[in-house]
Amino acid sequence: MQIQQISVFVENKSGRLAEITEALAAANVDIRAVSIADTSDFGILRLIVNKPKEAVEALKAAGLTVSLTSVIAMGIDDHPGEFAKAMRVLADNQIGVEYIYAFVSREHGKAFVILRVDDSERAVNMLRENGITILSAEEIYDL
Incomplete structure (x- = not known):
């Protein structure tokens, strides 16, 4: 039994997480768990959400690089x-x-x-x- 995790490539700059979470909120997607691993230039945001398909669509529409992982x-x-x-x-x-x-x-x-x-x-x-x-x-x- 596996669940879908969303991974988002994120530039390490002020306001980026706000933009991502606002895109999810606008799509009525609720975050269940979150993790971020970063370097000085970028990070990988990992999310478990209630509606993975809708989240991926919303994030891609916002111009983000997104992938699904089991x-x-x-x-x-x-x-x-x-x-x-x-x-x-x-x-x-x-x-x-x-x-x-x-x-x-x-x-x-x-x-x-x-x-x-x-x-x-x-x-x-x-x-x-x-x-x-x-x-x-x-x-x-x-x-």
């Missing part, structure tokens, strides 16, 4: 050691993690972790076999 979303209990358990499962199965970002839902008592790995199908199977919840796209988009 990622995994885990739901783990918000307790010490739960994230370590999931990372151990991946390590023990030689599944490399390319990047991760997370957010916590106090309402649900869960931490939601978005991750990109080098073998998604195997990662999902191994995590599930070890009691880690893998979330569907609908579950993440509807948060």
